Amino acid sequence: MSSNKKHTFLGIGIIMLILLITLQFLRPDLKTPPVTGEISVPVNVKAIFKRSCYDCHSNQTKLGWGDKIVPIYWQVAKHVNTGRAHLNFSEWDKLTPVEQKTKLWEAVNHATLGAMPRADYALIHPSAKLSTADIATLKNYLAGLVDHKASDTSKINAENAQYKLWINEKQEPVKHPVALNGIPYDPDYKNWLPLSTSDRFENGTMRVIFGNDIAVNAAKNGQTRPWPDGARLAKALWTQLVDTAGNTRTGAFVQVDLMIKNAQKYASTGGWGFARFKTLKLAPYGKTTMFASECINCHRPMKNNDFVFTVPVKH
Ligand code: HEC
Numbered sequence: 511m512s513s514n515k516k517h518t519f520l521g522i523g524i525i526m527l528i529l530l531i532t533l534q535f536l537r538p539d540l541k542t543p544p545v546t547g548e549i550s551v552p553v554n555v556k557a558i559f560k561r562s563c564y565d566c567h568s569n570q571t572k573l574g575w576g577d578k579i580v581p582i583y584w585q586v587a588k589h590v591n592t593g594r595a596h597l598n599f600s601e602w603d604k605l606t607p608v609e610q611k612t613k614l615w616e617a618v619n620h621a622t623l624g625a626m627p628r629a630d631y632a633l634i635h636p637s638a639k640l641s642t643a644d645i646a647t648l649k650n651y652l653a654g655l656v657d658h659k660a661s662d663t664s665k666i667n668a669e670n671a672q673y674k675l676w677i678n679e680k681q682e683p684v685k686h687p688v689a690l691n692g693i694p695y696d697p698d699y700k701n702w703l704p705l706s707t708s709d710r711f712e713n714g715t716m717r718v719i720f721g722n723d724i725a726v727n728a729a730k731n732g733q734t735r736p737w738p739d740g741a742r743l744a745k746a747l748w749t750q751l752v753d754t755a756g757n758t759r760t761g762a763f764v765q766v767d768l769m770i771k772n773a774q775k776y777a778s779t780g781g782w783g784f785a786r787f788k789t790l791k792l793a794p795y796g797k798t799t800m801f802a803s804e805c806i807n808c809h810r811p812m813k814n815n816d817f818v819f820t821v822p823v824k825h
């Protein structure tokens with residue numbers, strides 16, 4: 511190497527160093543807001559959240575020196591700020607009990623599916639990775655929250671009667687409701703084929719997932735990544751009751767969720783149009799059209815599966 515070239519390299523090196531040092535002063539805002547009301551869970555569960563999630567999902571962020579170096583810091587600050595906006599264990603008191611339950615379930619779900627903690631973060635914080643034992647601890651905790659007590663007979667009879675009304679479509683409104691994002695209720699789903707059933711262990715409900723012909727054919731031919739336009743999926747939900755003999759019974763109809771595939775029309779929500787209709791009155795769910803972002807956010811860990819959880823059973 512000529513001495514001229516050596517000088518050029520040295521010069522570039524010094525300029526980059528100065529640039530890097532100067533950049534350290536360009537710091538996006540990362541506040542430490544007060545803890546208003548922390549989530550209350552058993553210590554072993556809290557320990558897992560603290561280790562793997564708190565840096566981005568609490569006001570008790572503890573950054574390592576490596577996180578504080580710009581440009582890494584820019585990325586970190588962005589993740590902490592958006593992470594807190596989505597889920598904040600330090601401001602748990604700002605959620606209603608129902609929201610708390612949903613968020614907790616969502617958190618465990620993201621962790622179980624490997625979607626959280628973020629892969630880029632886990633790479634530089636290996637201790638944040640969740641072990642099989644951690645996941646078991648989280649799942650056991652959720653399972654323990656379920657109420658396994660037998661329901662009284664009058665409740666069972668009343669809810670069973672509602673289930674029969676659902677089957678016979680006796681009480682459905684004649685004029686079909688439309689969700690705030692323009693998706694109408696689709697009464698046809700009762701005639702679609704069930705793709706699978708599931709009973710979510712943590713909240714005492716039973717559910718059946720149905721698919722229209724396009725969806726069923728796509729599932730048969732393994733064309734579900736992505737699902738074709740026109741595919742429709744429905745998830746119907748009932749309460750699950752336990753009688754005094756310990757038998758599980760289908761109770762009242764709770765709601766039906768719809769996902770309608772149209773890659774272009776619903777591009778902003780993963781190519782799926784979401785809608786939910788509650789109770790036999792089929793009341794559209796959501797206060798604003800933004801309700802669908804709640805749906806897609808929880809379905810996001812299944813991104814590689816075109817946002818669908820259900821693995822269809824083969825017909
Ligand atoms: C490095 C930062 C970081 C860590 C660590 C992290 N998350 Fe996240 N999390 C985010 C960000 C950012 C989002 C917003 C969506 C996105 O960008 O993926 C998010 C979104 C979520 C959501 C979706 C919430 C909603 O309503 O949209 C859940 C649930 C979640 N994280 C749970 C967890 C859990 C549980 C852990 C620990 C096991 C964890 N996260 C660890 C950054 C993080």
Ligand code: HEC
Nearest residue numbers: 708743744745767768769784785786804805808818819820
């Ligand atoms: C708390 C997380 C969560 C939220 C919020 C959520 N879903 Fe889901 N969804 C699931 C899970 C998990 C499944 C898989 C079936 C099961 O276990 O119930 C599912 C299944 C579905 C299915 C059947 C297809 C599939 O992906 O398996 C439809 C349709 C559906 N959801 C629609 C909706 C709609 C519409 C909304 C918003 C109004 C919504 N979901 C909000 C978690 C969620």
